[in-house]
Amino acid sequence: MKPGTKCIHAGAEPDPSTGAIMTPIYQTSTFVQEAPGKNKGFEYARSQNPTRFALEEALAVIENGKYGLAFSSGVAATDAVIKLLQPGDEVIAANDMYGGTYRLFTKIFEKFGIRFHYVNMQEAENIQPYINKNTKLIWTETPTNPLINIVDIAAVAAITKANNILLCVDNTFASPYLQNPLDLGADIVMHSATKYLGGHSDVIQGALVMNDQALRDQLYFIQKSCGAVPGPMDCFLVLRGIKTLHIRMQRHCENGEKIAHFLRNHPKVGHVYWCGFNDHPGYAVAKKQMRGFGGMISFTLKDDSVETAMKLLSSTKVFALAESLGGVESLINHPATMTHASIPREERIKNGLSDSLIRLSVGIEDAEDLIDDLKSAIG
Numbered sequence: 001m002k003p004g005t006k007c008i009h010a011g012a013e014p015d016p017s018t019g020a021i022m023t024p025i026y027q028t029s030t031f032v033q034e035a036p037g038k039n040k041g042f043e044y045a046r047s048q049n050p051t052r053f054a055l056e057e058a059l060a061v062i063e064n065g066k067y068g069l070a071f072s073s074g075v076a077a078t079d080a081v082i083k084l085l086q087p088g089d090e091v092i093a094a095n096d097m098y099g100g101t102y103r104l105f106t107k108i109f110e111k112f113g114i115r116f117h118y119v120n121m122q123e124a125e126n127i128q129p130y131i132n133k134n135t136k137l138i139w140t141e142t143p144t145n146p147l148i149n150i151v152d153i154a155a156v157a158a159i160t161k162a163n164n165i166l167l168c169v170d171n172t173f174a175s176p177y178l179q180n181p182l183d184l185g186a187d188i189v190m191h192s193a194t195k196y197l198g199g200h201s202d203v204i205q206g207a208l209v210m211n212d213q214a215l216r217d218q219l220y221f222i223q224k225s226c227g228a229v230p231g232p233m234d235c236f237l238v239l240r241g242i243k244t245l246h247i248r249m250q251r252h253c254e255n256g257e258k259i260a261h262f263l264r265n266h267p268k269v270g271h272v273y274w275c276g277f278n279d280h281p282g283y284a285v286a287k288k289q290m291r292g293f294g295g296m297i298s299f300t301l302k303d304d305s306v307e308t309a310m311k312l313l314s315s316t317k318v319f320a321l322a323e324s325l326g327g328v329e330s331l332i333n334h335p336a337t338m339t340h341a342s343i344p345r346e347e348r349i350k351n352g353l354s355d356s357l358i359r360l361s362v363g364i365e366d367a368e369d370l371i372d373d374l375k376s377a378i379g
């Protein structure tokens with residue numbers, strides 16, 4: 001099936017007890033058993049829940065994977081992947097990624113004896129020098145947050161396969177509609193379902209998708225043992241979100257393109273970060289591995305002062321000043337003080353994330369209104 005049909009039908013079997021076309025919200029903590037150990041495959045809702053299972057099936061289908069697992073947040077999904085490792089193991093991670101992932105690695109898992117190396121993965125060969133016998137996982141994100149850099153997933157996968165290392169790709173920014181890392185050789189795809197999958201800024205949730213059954217079993221064991229499972233209502237919301245993922249992403253891409261070009265042609269705008277420009281350093285790879293360029297755009301102003309950026313951030317009317325992304329409504333964000341404040345300033349500046357950088361999550365409103373809003377805010 002094609003992606004749009006998959007979004008609508010994945011995981012959607014009529015409910016066996018009533019024929020309900022939409023998956024019911026099984027708001028229950030436990031399931032009655034006929035005799036000890038004799039049950040309908042459901043024992044306790046941390047381990048099994050029918051609404052969650054329907055969502056996990058949908059996640060697998062839209063990512064072209066065999067198995068999906070849903071978590072109570074994106075960082076809980078990341079947390080589960082790192083729990084595959086032992087003290088002494090090493091991870092090579094992208095140097096430009098979601099601030100909360102960096103915080104989880106440095107502030108939580110380093111304490112447990114796992115070592116992280118942060119590498120610019122825009123050139124896959126930069127990874128090789130960091131590989132040693134303890135390297136167990138490569139963690140990457142593309143397009144990156146917030147600098148919209150592109151990592152060549154197939155090139156990184158060639159390295160992980162040759163060295164027997166797991167590759168996990170945070171696919172939150174692209175969404176499964178624009179990019180499928182498993183097809184490019186990744187072992188695990190991670191999502192903050194809070195973003196494009198949910199799509200309506202009304203739920204916090206995470207997801208993992210994989211093909212290997214042994215890996216699925218280990219991650220399922222971690223999911224149920226550590227307990228970061230989403231509730232059935234939240235699973236229903238993400239299932240509902242997925243049904244319109246394809247049409248939302250089409251509009252995010254159209255609006256993203258219009259706004260990226262508007263910004264680039266504006267005399268007061270400095271640099272615009274968007275991977276759909278044909279002079280973007282990752283353009284060729286983005287074109288090869290993505291079906292569109294998405295609605296995430298960052299930019300700076302020519303007057304590169306933090307004060308001017310702050311003024312702009314507080315003067316938009318349609319773009320709401322908020323963290324998060326991927327919802328139907330447009331958001332504007334200041335990475336240095338908001339989403340990426342957990343990364344030390346010197347680390348941020350070293351990686352090109354300046355204090356004046358502004359990030360947009362372009363929503364699916366009418367593009368003209370979004371452009372008018374930015375026009376008057378930039379002044």
Ligand SMILES: *Cc1c(COP(=O)(O)O)cnc(C)c1O
Nearest residue numbers: 073074075098145172192194205
């Ligand atoms: C938001 C986000 C996360 C974390 O997900 P939560 O659902 O907020 O826990 C991870 N990666 C990326 C790229 C994100 O944007």
